[in-house]
Amino acid sequence: MNKSKGEIKKQDYKHDPHDNIHCHELGETHETCISLVPIFNHLEKEQMDEIMAVTYSVSYKKGENIYCAGDKADSLYIVSKGKIKIYRLSESGKEQLLRILHPGDFTGELALFSETVHEEYAEAMEETNVCTIKNSELQEILLKYPSISLKVLAEFSSRLEQSEKQATLFATEKVETRIALFLVECMDNEKQSMEVVLPMNKKDMASYLGTTPETISRKLADLEEAGYIKQISNKKIKILNLDGLLSV
Amino acid sequence: MNKSKGEIKKQDYKHDPHDNIHCHELGETHETCISLVPIFNHLEKEQMDEIMAVTYSVSYKKGENIYCAGDKADSLYIVSKGKIKIYRLSESGKEQLLRILHPGDFTGELALFSETVHEEYAEAMEETNVCTIKNSELQEILLKYPSISLKVLAEFSSRLEQSEKQATLFATEKVETRIALFLVECMDNEKQSMEVVLPMNKKDMASYLGTTPETISRKLADLEEAGYIKQISNKKIKILNLDGLLSV
DNA sequence: CGACGCTTTGACTATACTCAACCCGTGTGG
Protein backbone atom coordinates (compact mmCIF):
# COMPACT_ATOMS: atom_id res chain seq x y z
CA MET A 1 0.00 0.00 0.00
CA ASN A 2 1.22 3.46 -0.85
CA LYS A 3 1.82 5.87 1.90
CA SER A 4 -0.64 8.70 1.69
CA LYS A 5 0.49 12.30 1.70
CA GLY A 6 -0.88 12.76 5.20
CA GLU A 7 1.16 9.89 6.49
CA ILE A 8 4.33 11.42 5.12
CA LYS A 9 3.51 14.73 6.67
CA LYS A 10 3.10 13.13 10.06
CA GLN A 11 6.50 11.57 9.82
CA ASP A 12 8.04 14.86 8.80
CA TYR A 13 6.45 16.37 11.80
CA LYS A 14 7.85 13.80 14.12
CA HIS A 15 11.30 14.38 12.75
CA ASP A 16 11.14 17.95 13.87
CA PRO A 17 9.11 18.15 17.04
CA HIS A 18 10.32 21.65 17.80
CA ASP A 19 9.09 23.21 14.60
CA ASN A 20 7.55 26.49 15.71
CA ILE A 21 4.50 26.63 13.58
CA HIS A 22 3.55 23.06 14.29
CA CYS A 23 4.07 23.42 18.01
CA HIS A 24 1.81 26.38 18.07
CA GLU A 25 -0.85 24.55 16.15
CA LEU A 26 -0.37 21.56 18.35
CA GLY A 27 -1.25 23.32 21.55
CA GLU A 28 -4.34 24.93 20.15
CA THR A 29 -5.59 21.92 18.34
CA HIS A 30 -5.07 19.66 21.27
CA GLU A 31 -7.11 21.64 23.69
CA THR A 32 -10.07 21.91 21.39
CA CYS A 33 -9.63 18.36 20.28
CA ILE A 34 -9.33 16.58 23.59
CA SER A 35 -12.04 18.56 25.28
CA LEU A 36 -14.36 17.71 22.41
CA VAL A 37 -14.09 13.98 22.79
CA PRO A 38 -16.84 12.46 24.90
CA ILE A 39 -14.46 9.80 26.09
CA PHE A 40 -12.18 12.27 27.75
CA ASN A 41 -14.49 15.07 28.78
CA HIS A 42 -15.05 13.79 32.31
CA LEU A 43 -11.37 14.03 33.20
CA GLU A 44 -9.46 16.37 35.50
CA LYS A 45 -7.10 18.94 34.07
CA GLU A 46 -4.09 16.92 35.20
CA GLN A 47 -5.16 13.81 33.34
CA MET A 48 -5.97 15.88 30.28
CA ASP A 49 -2.46 17.23 30.27
CA GLU A 50 -1.11 13.73 30.49
CA ILE A 51 -3.09 12.70 27.47
CA MET A 52 -2.19 15.81 25.55
CA ALA A 53 1.45 15.02 26.16
CA VAL A 54 1.22 11.81 24.14
CA THR A 55 -0.85 13.07 21.24
CA TYR A 56 0.29 14.44 17.92
CA SER A 57 -1.56 16.79 15.70
CA VAL A 58 -1.71 16.20 11.98
CA SER A 59 -3.59 17.94 9.21
CA TYR A 60 -4.81 16.63 5.89
CA LYS A 61 -6.00 18.26 2.71
CA LYS A 62 -9.18 17.32 0.94
CA GLY A 63 -8.84 13.88 -0.63
CA GLU A 64 -5.82 12.80 1.41
CA ASN A 65 -5.94 9.48 3.17
CA ILE A 66 -5.47 9.32 6.92
CA TYR A 67 -4.93 5.60 6.49
CA CYS A 68 -5.60 2.88 3.96
CA ALA A 69 -6.63 -0.75 4.17
CA GLY A 70 -3.46 -2.72 4.74
CA ASP A 71 -1.75 0.01 6.74
CA LYS A 72 -0.66 -1.00 10.18
CA ALA A 73 -3.25 0.05 12.73
CA ASP A 74 -1.26 1.57 15.54
CA SER A 75 -2.94 4.86 16.37
CA LEU A 76 -6.22 6.33 17.43
CA TYR A 77 -7.32 9.34 15.39
CA ILE A 78 -9.57 12.00 16.84
CA VAL A 79 -11.06 14.56 14.50
CA SER A 80 -10.61 18.13 15.71
CA LYS A 81 -11.61 19.94 12.53
CA GLY A 82 -13.16 18.92 9.22
CA LYS A 83 -14.80 15.71 8.04
CA ILE A 84 -13.43 12.25 7.36
CA LYS A 85 -15.14 9.51 5.44
CA ILE A 86 -14.52 5.92 6.37
CA TYR A 87 -15.12 3.41 3.64
CA ARG A 88 -14.36 -0.16 2.69
CA LEU A 89 -13.68 -1.90 -0.55
CA SER A 90 -15.55 -5.16 -0.90
CA GLU A 91 -14.03 -8.31 -2.38
CA SER A 92 -15.34 -7.27 -5.75
CA GLY A 93 -13.84 -3.81 -5.48
CA LYS A 94 -17.02 -1.88 -4.77
CA GLU A 95 -16.69 1.00 -2.35
CA GLN A 96 -18.98 1.19 0.61
CA LEU A 97 -19.17 4.27 2.77
CA LEU A 98 -19.30 3.23 6.41
CA ARG A 99 -19.59 6.52 8.24
CA ILE A 100 -18.57 10.14 8.23
CA LEU A 101 -16.59 11.50 11.14
CA HIS A 102 -17.13 14.99 12.48
CA PRO A 103 -15.11 16.88 15.08
CA GLY A 104 -15.08 14.88 18.32
CA ASP A 105 -15.50 11.52 16.57
CA PHE A 106 -12.65 9.06 16.46
CA THR A 107 -11.47 6.16 14.40
CA GLY A 108 -8.66 3.68 14.19
CA GLU A 109 -9.73 1.95 17.37
CA LEU A 110 -10.85 -1.17 15.56
CA ALA A 111 -7.53 -2.85 15.44
CA LEU A 112 -6.04 -0.89 18.29
CA PHE A 113 -6.30 -3.75 20.71
CA SER A 114 -5.48 -6.56 18.42
CA GLU A 115 -2.24 -5.59 16.66
CA THR A 116 -3.34 -5.84 13.10
CA VAL A 117 -3.90 -3.84 9.94
CA HIS A 118 -6.73 -1.56 8.89
CA GLU A 119 -9.40 -3.06 6.70
CA GLU A 120 -10.88 0.26 5.77
CA TYR A 121 -9.92 3.59 4.29
CA ALA A 122 -10.08 6.96 6.02
CA GLU A 123 -10.11 9.96 3.71
CA ALA A 124 -10.34 13.65 4.51
CA MET A 125 -13.41 15.17 2.85
CA GLU A 126 -12.11 18.69 3.37
CA GLU A 127 -9.27 20.47 5.17
CA THR A 128 -9.08 18.35 8.30
CA ASN A 129 -7.14 18.22 11.57
CA VAL A 130 -6.78 15.12 13.68
CA CYS A 131 -5.11 14.32 16.97
CA THR A 132 -3.42 10.96 17.08
CA ILE A 133 -2.49 8.79 20.02
CA LYS A 134 -0.24 5.79 19.67
CA ASN A 135 -1.75 2.43 20.41
CA SER A 136 0.75 1.69 23.15
CA GLU A 137 0.38 5.08 24.83
CA LEU A 138 -3.38 4.74 24.82
CA GLN A 139 -3.20 1.32 26.40
CA GLU A 140 -1.12 2.72 29.23
CA ILE A 141 -3.61 5.49 29.78
CA LEU A 142 -6.49 3.05 29.79
CA LEU A 143 -4.76 0.87 32.35
CA LYS A 144 -4.06 3.89 34.49
CA TYR A 145 -7.52 5.42 34.26
CA PRO A 146 -10.04 2.61 34.06
CA SER A 147 -12.93 5.04 33.86
CA ILE A 148 -11.82 5.98 30.38
CA SER A 149 -12.06 2.34 29.37
CA LEU A 150 -15.67 2.27 30.40
CA LYS A 151 -16.35 5.29 28.22
CA VAL A 152 -14.60 3.66 25.31
CA LEU A 153 -16.52 0.46 25.93
CA ALA A 154 -19.78 2.39 25.90
CA GLU A 155 -18.81 4.03 22.63
CA PHE A 156 -17.84 0.68 21.13
CA SER A 157 -21.01 -1.01 22.18
CA SER A 158 -23.15 1.68 20.69
CA ARG A 159 -21.16 1.49 17.47
CA LEU A 160 -21.53 -2.26 17.45
CA GLU A 161 -25.24 -1.88 17.99
CA GLN A 162 -25.38 0.57 15.14
CA SER A 163 -23.39 -1.64 12.84
CA GLU A 164 -25.46 -4.74 13.51
CA LYS A 165 -28.59 -2.74 12.93
CA GLN A 166 -27.16 -1.56 9.65
CA ALA A 167 -26.25 -5.10 8.64
CA THR A 168 -29.77 -6.27 9.39
CA LEU A 169 -31.14 -3.37 7.39
CA PHE A 170 -29.06 -4.34 4.38
CA ALA A 171 -29.89 -8.00 4.77
CA THR A 172 -33.62 -7.70 5.13
CA GLU A 173 -34.94 -4.44 3.70
CA LYS A 174 -35.27 -3.28 0.14
CA VAL A 175 -33.59 -0.13 -1.09
CA GLU A 176 -36.69 2.02 -0.89
CA THR A 177 -37.08 1.21 2.81
CA ARG A 178 -33.43 1.88 3.49
CA ILE A 179 -33.71 5.27 1.83
CA ALA A 180 -36.86 6.11 3.75
CA LEU A 181 -35.27 5.15 7.06
CA PHE A 182 -32.17 7.10 6.18
CA LEU A 183 -34.22 10.23 5.58
CA VAL A 184 -36.01 9.79 8.90
CA GLU A 185 -32.69 9.30 10.64
CA CYS A 186 -31.32 12.49 9.11
CA MET A 187 -34.44 14.28 10.17
CA ASP A 188 -34.42 13.70 13.89
CA ASN A 189 -30.91 15.09 14.03
CA GLU A 190 -32.47 18.32 12.84
CA LYS A 191 -35.05 18.42 15.61
CA GLN A 192 -38.72 18.78 14.70
CA SER A 193 -38.12 20.41 11.36
CA MET A 194 -39.69 18.49 8.52
CA GLU A 195 -36.89 19.61 6.26
CA VAL A 196 -33.98 17.23 5.87
CA VAL A 197 -30.57 18.39 4.74
CA LEU A 198 -28.73 15.41 3.30
CA PRO A 199 -25.34 15.08 4.99
CA MET A 200 -23.65 13.87 1.81
CA ASN A 201 -24.08 13.89 -1.94
CA LYS A 202 -26.21 11.25 -3.63
CA LYS A 203 -23.24 9.28 -4.85
CA ASP A 204 -21.97 8.82 -1.29
CA MET A 205 -25.49 8.21 -0.12
CA ALA A 206 -25.81 5.40 -2.63
CA SER A 207 -22.55 3.93 -1.40
CA TYR A 208 -23.64 4.27 2.21
CA LEU A 209 -26.97 2.59 1.55
CA GLY A 210 -25.50 -0.16 -0.57
CA THR A 211 -27.09 0.86 -3.84
CA THR A 212 -26.42 3.00 -6.93
CA PRO A 213 -26.94 6.72 -7.59
CA GLU A 214 -29.45 5.82 -10.32
CA THR A 215 -31.59 3.86 -7.89
CA ILE A 216 -31.44 6.62 -5.28
CA SER A 217 -32.61 9.07 -7.88
CA ARG A 218 -35.47 6.86 -9.00
CA LYS A 219 -36.64 5.92 -5.52
CA LEU A 220 -36.65 9.49 -4.35
CA ALA A 221 -38.76 10.32 -7.40
CA ASP A 222 -41.11 7.47 -6.44
CA LEU A 223 -41.38 8.72 -2.87
CA GLU A 224 -42.12 12.18 -4.19
CA GLU A 225 -44.74 10.82 -6.57
CA ALA A 226 -46.37 9.01 -3.67
CA GLY A 227 -46.58 12.35 -1.90
CA TYR A 228 -44.39 11.36 1.04
CA ILE A 229 -41.62 13.86 0.33
CA LYS A 230 -40.80 16.89 -1.74
CA GLN A 231 -37.34 17.42 -3.19
CA ILE A 232 -36.56 21.09 -2.62
CA SER A 233 -33.02 21.16 -3.96
CA ASN A 234 -30.16 18.77 -4.46
CA LYS A 235 -29.56 18.24 -0.76
CA LYS A 236 -32.82 19.45 0.74
CA ILE A 237 -35.86 17.28 1.10
CA LYS A 238 -39.11 18.12 2.81
CA ILE A 239 -40.98 15.32 4.56
CA LEU A 240 -44.67 15.62 3.78
CA ASN A 241 -45.94 12.36 5.25
CA LEU A 242 -43.77 10.79 7.90
CA ASP A 243 -46.07 7.84 8.58
CA GLY A 244 -46.25 7.06 4.91
CA LEU A 245 -42.49 7.15 4.69
CA LEU A 246 -42.13 4.78 7.62
CA SER A 247 -44.63 2.35 6.14
CA VAL A 248 -42.66 1.95 2.89
CA MET B 1 -42.58 -8.38 26.59
CA ASN B 2 -43.26 -11.74 28.15
CA LYS B 3 -40.84 -13.19 30.58
CA SER B 4 -39.30 -16.28 29.09
CA LYS B 5 -39.22 -19.52 31.05
CA GLY B 6 -35.49 -19.15 31.55
CA GLU B 7 -35.96 -15.77 33.09
CA ILE B 8 -38.39 -17.20 35.61
CA LYS B 9 -36.05 -20.00 36.45
CA LYS B 10 -33.26 -17.58 37.20
CA GLN B 11 -35.48 -15.74 39.60
CA ASP B 12 -36.50 -18.96 41.29
CA TYR B 13 -32.90 -19.73 41.71
CA LYS B 14 -32.11 -16.43 43.29
CA HIS B 15 -34.90 -16.92 45.77
CA ASP B 16 -33.24 -20.01 47.07
CA PRO B 17 -29.49 -19.62 46.81
CA HIS B 18 -28.85 -22.54 49.13
CA ASP B 19 -30.61 -25.14 47.06
CA ASN B 20 -28.28 -28.10 47.07
CA ILE B 21 -28.51 -29.24 43.52
CA HIS B 22 -28.13 -25.79 42.14
CA CYS B 23 -25.21 -24.93 44.36
CA HIS B 24 -23.45 -28.01 43.23
CA GLU B 25 -24.11 -27.18 39.61
CA LEU B 26 -23.10 -23.63 40.25
CA GLY B 27 -19.63 -24.43 41.42
CA GLU B 28 -18.97 -26.79 38.57
CA THR B 29 -20.44 -24.63 35.90
CA HIS B 30 -18.63 -21.56 37.08
CA GLU B 31 -15.23 -23.03 37.01
CA THR B 32 -15.61 -24.40 33.52
CA CYS B 33 -17.38 -21.30 32.41
CA ILE B 34 -15.05 -18.63 33.69
CA SER B 35 -11.92 -20.44 32.72
CA LEU B 36 -13.28 -20.82 29.20
CA VAL B 37 -13.76 -17.14 28.59
CA PRO B 38 -10.84 -15.53 26.80
CA ILE B 39 -11.52 -12.31 28.65
CA PHE B 40 -10.84 -13.84 32.03
CA ASN B 41 -8.33 -16.55 31.31
CA HIS B 42 -5.28 -14.42 32.09
CA LEU B 43 -6.37 -13.80 35.68
CA GLU B 44 -4.99 -15.03 38.98
CA LYS B 45 -6.96 -17.51 41.05
CA GLU B 46 -7.89 -14.80 43.53
CA GLN B 47 -9.45 -12.57 40.92
CA MET B 48 -11.25 -15.52 39.42
CA ASP B 49 -12.82 -16.25 42.75
CA GLU B 50 -13.92 -12.67 43.02
CA ILE B 51 -15.63 -12.87 39.67
CA MET B 52 -17.16 -16.20 40.43
CA ALA B 53 -18.66 -14.71 43.57
CA VAL B 54 -20.80 -12.32 41.56
CA THR B 55 -21.95 -14.66 38.81
CA TYR B 56 -25.10 -16.73 38.61
CA SER B 57 -25.62 -19.91 36.71
CA VAL B 58 -28.78 -20.44 34.72
CA SER B 59 -29.86 -23.17 32.35
CA TYR B 60 -32.27 -23.06 29.43
CA LYS B 61 -34.08 -25.69 27.45
CA LYS B 62 -34.11 -25.81 23.68
CA GLY B 63 -36.18 -22.96 22.31
CA GLU B 64 -36.20 -20.88 25.48
CA ASN B 65 -35.21 -17.25 25.25
CA ILE B 66 -32.32 -15.94 27.31
CA TYR B 67 -33.59 -12.46 26.54
CA CYS B 68 -35.84 -10.73 24.04
CA ALA B 69 -35.77 -7.40 22.27
CA GLY B 70 -37.21 -4.88 24.64
CA ASP B 71 -35.95 -6.62 27.77
CA LYS B 72 -33.77 -4.49 29.99
CA ALA B 73 -30.13 -5.17 29.28
CA ASP B 74 -28.53 -5.49 32.67
CA SER B 75 -26.41 -8.62 32.54
CA LEU B 76 -23.58 -10.23 30.67
CA TYR B 77 -24.23 -13.81 29.61
CA ILE B 78 -21.40 -16.27 29.14
CA VAL B 79 -22.17 -19.60 27.51
CA SER B 80 -20.76 -22.55 29.41
CA LYS B 81 -22.64 -25.33 27.64
CA GLY B 82 -24.82 -25.56 24.54
CA LYS B 83 -25.53 -23.13 21.73
CA ILE B 84 -27.38 -19.84 21.60
CA LYS B 85 -28.60 -18.06 18.52
CA ILE B 86 -28.74 -14.29 18.46
CA TYR B 87 -31.15 -12.79 15.99
CA ARG B 88 -32.93 -9.58 15.18
CA LEU B 89 -36.28 -8.74 13.76
CA SER B 90 -36.15 -6.07 11.10
CA GLU B 91 -38.69 -3.25 10.80
CA SER B 92 -40.67 -5.40 8.43
CA GLY B 93 -40.66 -8.35 10.81
CA LYS B 94 -38.12 -10.50 9.01
CA GLU B 95 -35.78 -12.48 11.23
CA GLN B 96 -32.08 -12.18 10.71
CA LEU B 97 -29.66 -14.50 12.42
CA LEU B 98 -26.69 -12.50 13.70
CA ARG B 99 -24.46 -15.14 15.22
CA ILE B 100 -24.38 -18.40 17.08
CA LEU B 101 -22.69 -18.55 20.46
CA HIS B 102 -20.70 -21.55 21.59
CA PRO B 103 -19.23 -22.28 25.01
CA GLY B 104 -16.86 -19.44 25.95
CA ASP B 105 -18.69 -16.83 23.87
CA PHE B 106 -20.65 -14.10 25.53
CA THR B 107 -23.49 -11.75 24.78
CA GLY B 108 -25.51 -9.02 26.37
CA GLU B 109 -22.58 -6.65 26.43
CA LEU B 110 -24.06 -4.38 23.80
CA ALA B 111 -26.14 -2.31 26.09
CA LEU B 112 -24.15 -3.10 29.19
CA PHE B 113 -22.48 0.25 29.30
CA SER B 114 -25.32 2.37 28.13
CA GLU B 115 -28.30 1.44 30.33
CA THR B 116 -30.77 0.47 27.71
CA VAL B 117 -32.81 -2.42 26.33
CA HIS B 118 -31.85 -5.31 24.11
CA GLU B 119 -32.59 -4.92 20.43
CA GLU B 120 -32.06 -8.55 19.67
CA TYR B 121 -33.24 -11.98 20.74
CA ALA B 122 -31.13 -14.70 22.33
CA GLU B 123 -32.56 -18.20 22.09
CA ALA B 124 -31.13 -21.50 23.31
CA MET B 125 -30.69 -23.88 20.38
CA GLU B 126 -30.32 -26.87 22.70
CA GLU B 127 -29.94 -27.59 26.42
CA THR B 128 -27.77 -24.64 27.41
CA ASN B 129 -26.02 -23.30 30.49
CA VAL B 130 -24.96 -19.71 30.90
CA CYS B 131 -23.17 -17.74 33.61
CA THR B 132 -24.51 -14.27 34.15
CA ILE B 133 -22.89 -11.21 35.67
CA LYS B 134 -24.85 -8.13 36.56
CA ASN B 135 -24.02 -4.98 34.69
CA SER B 136 -23.13 -3.10 37.86
CA GLU B 137 -20.94 -5.89 39.27
CA LEU B 138 -19.09 -6.14 36.00
CA GLN B 139 -18.43 -2.43 35.92
CA GLU B 140 -16.89 -2.61 39.36
CA ILE B 141 -14.66 -5.46 38.30
CA LEU B 142 -13.59 -3.61 35.18
CA LEU B 143 -12.71 -0.53 37.19
CA LYS B 144 -10.75 -2.67 39.63
CA TYR B 145 -8.91 -4.75 37.03
CA PRO B 146 -8.26 -2.55 34.02
CA SER B 147 -6.54 -5.36 32.18
CA ILE B 148 -9.90 -7.07 31.76
CA SER B 149 -11.22 -3.95 30.10
CA LEU B 150 -8.52 -4.17 27.51
CA LYS B 151 -9.51 -7.75 26.78
CA VAL B 152 -13.12 -6.76 26.46
CA LEU B 153 -12.15 -3.88 24.22
CA ALA B 154 -10.18 -6.24 22.03
CA GLU B 155 -13.15 -8.55 21.80
CA PHE B 156 -15.47 -5.66 20.98
CA SER B 157 -13.23 -4.28 18.32
CA SER B 158 -12.96 -7.61 16.60
CA ARG B 159 -16.72 -8.01 16.74
CA LEU B 160 -17.17 -4.54 15.35
CA GLU B 161 -14.72 -5.36 12.60
CA GLN B 162 -16.68 -8.51 11.87
CA SER B 163 -20.00 -6.73 11.86
CA GLU B 164 -18.86 -3.95 9.55
CA LYS B 165 -17.41 -6.51 7.21
CA GLN B 166 -20.71 -8.33 7.24
CA ALA B 167 -22.61 -5.10 6.54
CA THR B 168 -20.34 -4.37 3.59
CA LEU B 169 -20.85 -7.89 2.33
CA PHE B 170 -24.61 -7.49 2.40
CA ALA B 171 -24.44 -4.05 0.86
CA THR B 172 -22.14 -4.84 -2.02
CA GLU B 173 -22.11 -8.54 -2.87
CA LYS B 174 -24.71 -10.68 -4.48
CA VAL B 175 -26.10 -13.74 -2.75
CA GLU B 176 -23.95 -16.22 -4.65
CA THR B 177 -20.79 -14.47 -3.46
CA ARG B 178 -22.05 -14.32 0.11
CA ILE B 179 -22.71 -18.03 0.05
CA ALA B 180 -19.32 -18.79 -1.45
CA LEU B 181 -17.54 -16.68 1.17
CA PHE B 182 -19.59 -18.29 3.89
CA LEU B 183 -18.49 -21.73 2.79
CA VAL B 184 -14.86 -20.65 2.72
CA GLU B 185 -15.22 -19.16 6.18
CA CYS B 186 -16.70 -22.39 7.50
CA MET B 187 -13.85 -24.28 5.91
CA ASP B 188 -10.87 -22.67 7.53
CA ASN B 189 -12.35 -23.40 10.91
CA GLU B 190 -12.00 -27.03 9.93
CA LYS B 191 -8.32 -26.72 9.08
CA GLN B 192 -7.08 -27.93 5.72
CA SER B 193 -9.90 -30.34 5.13
CA MET B 194 -11.79 -29.57 1.94
CA GLU B 195 -14.96 -30.82 3.54
CA VAL B 196 -17.22 -28.23 5.12
CA VAL B 197 -19.75 -29.10 7.77
CA LEU B 198 -22.42 -26.42 7.79
CA PRO B 199 -22.82 -25.08 11.33
CA MET B 200 -26.56 -24.58 10.91
CA ASN B 201 -29.48 -25.74 8.82
CA LYS B 202 -30.22 -24.07 5.50
CA LYS B 203 -33.12 -22.09 6.87
CA ASP B 204 -30.88 -20.43 9.46
CA MET B 205 -28.16 -20.07 6.89
CA ALA B 206 -30.55 -18.18 4.65
CA SER B 207 -31.47 -15.92 7.53
CA TYR B 208 -27.82 -15.37 8.39
CA LEU B 209 -26.92 -14.50 4.82
CA GLY B 210 -29.93 -12.28 4.29
CA THR B 211 -31.65 -14.42 1.71
CA THR B 212 -34.23 -17.23 1.43
CA PRO B 213 -33.89 -21.02 1.71
CA GLU B 214 -34.98 -21.33 -1.92
CA THR B 215 -32.16 -19.13 -3.12
CA ILE B 216 -29.62 -20.97 -0.98
CA SER B 217 -30.76 -24.21 -2.51
CA ARG B 218 -30.56 -22.90 -6.05
CA LYS B 219 -27.21 -21.20 -5.66
CA LEU B 220 -25.62 -24.26 -4.10
CA ALA B 221 -26.93 -26.24 -7.06
CA ASP B 222 -25.35 -23.66 -9.40
CA LEU B 223 -22.02 -23.85 -7.60
CA GLU B 224 -22.18 -27.61 -7.84
CA GLU B 225 -23.01 -27.44 -11.54
CA ALA B 226 -20.02 -25.16 -12.06
CA GLY B 227 -17.89 -27.83 -10.46
CA TYR B 228 -16.76 -25.71 -7.51
CA ILE B 229 -18.39 -27.84 -4.83
CA LYS B 230 -20.06 -31.17 -4.26
CA GLN B 231 -22.99 -31.53 -1.89
CA ILE B 232 -22.33 -34.70 0.07
CA SER B 233 -25.28 -34.60 2.41
CA ASN B 234 -27.59 -32.04 3.89
CA LYS B 235 -24.91 -30.40 5.99
CA LYS B 236 -21.74 -31.62 4.31
CA ILE B 237 -20.20 -29.94 1.32
CA LYS B 238 -16.92 -30.73 -0.36
CA ILE B 239 -14.95 -27.90 -1.89
CA LEU B 240 -13.61 -28.99 -5.27
CA ASN B 241 -12.28 -25.69 -6.55
CA LEU B 242 -11.44 -23.10 -3.95
CA ASP B 243 -10.16 -20.47 -6.38
CA GLY B 244 -13.26 -20.85 -8.47
CA LEU B 245 -15.40 -20.39 -5.40
CA LEU B 246 -13.54 -17.25 -4.41
CA SER B 247 -13.87 -15.78 -7.88
CA VAL B 248 -17.67 -16.03 -7.90
C1' DC C 1 -17.22 30.02 -20.99
C1' DG C 2 -15.97 25.29 -20.80
C1' DA C 3 -14.93 21.13 -18.44
C1' DC C 4 -15.74 18.06 -15.15
C1' DG C 5 -18.40 15.48 -12.06
C1' DC C 6 -22.76 14.65 -10.17
C1' DT C 7 -27.51 13.67 -11.20
C1' DT C 8 -31.32 12.20 -13.75
C1' DT C 9 -33.82 9.50 -17.23
C1' DG C 10 -34.59 5.62 -20.27
C1' DA C 11 -34.17 0.89 -21.94
C1' DC C 12 -32.70 -3.42 -20.95
C1' DT C 13 -31.11 -7.22 -18.06
C1' DA C 14 -29.83 -9.76 -14.09
C1' DT C 15 -30.91 -11.13 -9.76
C1' DA C 16 -33.42 -12.96 -6.29
C1' DC C 17 -38.01 -13.03 -4.09
C1' DT C 18 -42.78 -15.14 -3.77
C1' DC C 19 -45.90 -18.73 -4.01
C1' DA C 20 -47.02 -23.29 -4.76
C1' DA C 21 -46.09 -27.97 -5.28
C1' DC C 22 -43.46 -31.71 -4.27
C1' DC C 23 -39.78 -34.49 -2.10
C1' DC C 24 -37.36 -36.48 1.57
C1' DG C 25 -35.79 -37.83 6.27
C1' DT C 26 -37.12 -38.17 10.90
C1' DG C 27 -39.71 -39.14 14.60
C1' DT C 28 -44.26 -40.63 16.42
C1' DG C 29 -48.02 -43.48 17.23
C1' DG C 30 -50.78 -47.23 15.97
Add this chain to the structure above:
DNA sequence: CCACACGGGTTGAGTATAGTCAAAGCGTCG
Protein backbone atom coordinates in the same frame (compact mmCIF):
# COMPACT_ATOMS: atom_id res chain seq x y z
C1' DC D 1 -42.61 -52.36 11.81
C1' DC D 2 -45.07 -49.57 8.96
C1' DA D 3 -47.87 -45.40 8.04
C1' DC D 4 -48.18 -40.98 8.59
C1' DA D 5 -47.33 -36.27 9.70
C1' DC D 6 -44.22 -32.65 9.98
C1' DG D 7 -40.60 -29.72 8.96
C1' DG D 8 -36.97 -28.71 6.20
C1' DG D 9 -35.34 -28.77 1.60
C1' DT D 10 -35.84 -28.56 -3.40
C1' DT D 11 -37.84 -27.29 -7.88
C1' DG D 12 -40.54 -24.54 -11.07
C1' DA D 13 -43.01 -20.49 -12.85
C1' DG D 14 -43.87 -15.90 -12.58
C1' DT D 15 -42.76 -11.32 -10.83
C1' DA D 16 -40.59 -7.62 -8.41
C1' DT D 17 -36.59 -5.31 -7.64
C1' DA D 18 -32.58 -3.07 -8.62
C1' DG D 19 -28.39 -3.18 -11.33
C1' DT D 20 -25.99 -1.88 -15.87
C1' DC D 21 -25.05 0.97 -19.66
C1' DA D 22 -25.70 4.96 -22.27
C1' DA D 23 -27.12 9.61 -23.01
C1' DA D 24 -28.36 13.89 -21.70
C1' DG D 25 -29.13 17.67 -18.10
C1' DC D 26 -27.38 20.51 -14.56
C1' DG D 27 -24.10 23.00 -11.33
C1' DT D 28 -19.99 24.51 -9.99
C1' DC D 29 -15.49 25.88 -10.21
C1' DG D 30 -11.63 27.26 -12.44
